[in-house]
Amino acid sequence: MGNFPGHATPGSIFLFFAIWWTIRYSVMWASRMGGRKTSSAVCWKNAPLLCRFLSRVPMEGLCKILFPLTGLLGEQMAAHWTLIDPVTGQFHMLGNWQHTTMYLFFALSGFFDVLIALKAPVPSGIDHLSMSLAYAVEGVLFFYHLHGRADLDVRLHKLLLLAVAPCVTVSSLEAWRPNTLLLPMVRAAFTLVQGTWFWQVGWILYPPFPGHEWDLESHENMMFVSTAFCWHILGILLFMCVVYTVVYHIYQAKEKQRGTELELGPLSSHMLQAHSDSELD
Template identity: 35%
Template sequence: MGTLLGHIVPGTFFTIFAIWWGFSIAIKYYYLYYRKNNTQKSNIYYSTTTFPCLCLFSFQKNPIESYIKICCVIIGMTGEFLTGFTHLYNEKLQRKTWLFSENNMQHITMFFGFSLGSIFEILIHYKYALPDGIEFLANILAFCIEGFLFHFHLHERNEIDIHVHLLLLYAIIFCIIAAIWEYNRPNQILATYARIAGTLLQGFWFYAIGFILYFPSNDPYWIWLPSHEHILLITVIFVWIALMTCIVLFLQSILVWYILKRRYSHYDNEEMIPNSIIHISDNEDSDDNNSQIQFSQRNEQYYNETYA
């Protein structure tokens, strides 16, 4: 059951934050669409790795999401550390020795990798002189660390274990590609949505891995065999979960669109959504080719408008 929990915890983190990002980006996109239709201004979307918490009105000007991500990392690392020790008898030494699980060590390293991006987000908020776009690079690095760790997680495991983690590796590679795309084209909303979809897919698939490998029942019915039929079935499950991920994000955007349209359609466009969730540009000459050149002005403008 402890190993099942070891997959549920990271799966929960990935799922919660992906859903939160989808919620926030849907609000931002709705505002861009509404503002364009009402002011006829050119609105340029810019991606961010963190969003202000609209539900905490007193703390909208603080990087609450970054702090929450660091707290989640600490919780995950602490849980892995406390459950990683075993006191077993060593035949070679003829006595009991304390051992620390390699799987727990791997999960701790993965959690730590994802904390780097949040640390950089906080440092940027407090105006530290850091290279432009470093929070995006830290995000890419975190996914690369995760993929590298799980690539070697497959060594000397049974065929079912290898297959489910190989599918997870595919999801991680997709996140890496999406994160690189988002870094190079920060004004393309589909790049951000691709990263969010890959993150949510990871969260759902972590749950699936836990229940496939460590189902909390001794019933032989729930034991997956390394047969051709079971391998194909697991692959189909992964594809359906990927499709469900896209459907969830689409329905989420439709729900946000419907709620905001009903609630704010009679307001002035500048009063519709709190400024803390908005980050746009009225520069009509902007395009994908100069996205990286605009990083400096974009970051300064965003954090001045959001957290100043």
């Protein structure tokens, strides 16, 4: 992960799932506001075959396995699957092995998601607890990832931990409160923060364009990144508000259309019957 793609990859994975969760839970929240209970599966009305297929295949769990394994392969291809250098006898690219460990635990969380979706005989809430464990492992690895690094590098990773910690707590609470929507929305928000901040860290430490290097010992830069982290949170809150507003209005429009169809149903039948009677006369 000691390059820009190495930070952009986990950032993109976090963003993918967090955006999906934001849309998914916004739909469920809008449904509850309308007095309905909606399952977590989102289907298109005009695609029944696709709906039946998606309802039987644990897509989220499979993606949580596939995407981390892709990142894992990237890390290990760089490390050549070597933990101890056979020539020097020293550890080889331990940073990559730390990131591999992080990916493994998120893939494990996806595995439990698949088991839950397939109704395997596993303890209830194990999917949420495994997700909390994955976030916790991520936090531990990054907390002990800072020795000997520049001040700005340390500050960037400490700010990342501020986004990881709420995810650990909230995911654990979800195991005991699985029906609440506030907790998963908080998880989605701080996962979004992780995703955008991974990109920010990669952009600062490993600028993709030459000539834009940051001074890693500058006090002003450390002050700026703390401010930028708050801007990330603000931007994500605004993004989630926009998503929920759009989803809510779409849901209300569909409910209004559905209500109109229900009201016109008996009237249409009456008009059809009257038309048939007039033809008989």
